Amino acid sequence: MITVTQEQAKAIRRKQADLSLNIEQTAKAIGITYITYKRIIKGNYNTKQSVYDKVMKWFMAGY
Structure with missing residues (x-):
């Protein structure tokens, strides 16, 4: 499991x-599912x- 940090979550919300x-x-x-995304954007979430x-690929696209 990998943790999405508070800083990563903030950056993801900003791109959104x-x-x-x-x-x-x-x-x-x-x-990904709506529920998983909601958990990710709160930060400190352990995910597969x-x-x-997938999240990092989307985040980095266009930057």
């Missing part, structure tokens, strides 16, 4: 806001490597 996406749209764009990789 920059793209003017809601939670459902962001989760769909990443390829595959989910972490």
Whole structure:
């Protein structure tokens, strides 16, 4: 399991806001469920490597 830190969660929320996406749209764009995304953006969340990789790939796209 890998932990999504508070700082990472904040950066992910900021990108979501920059793209003017809601939670459902962001989760769909990443390829994860709405519930998992809600947990991730709170920070300090332990997740599987595959989910972490999807989130970080989405986050890094365009930067």
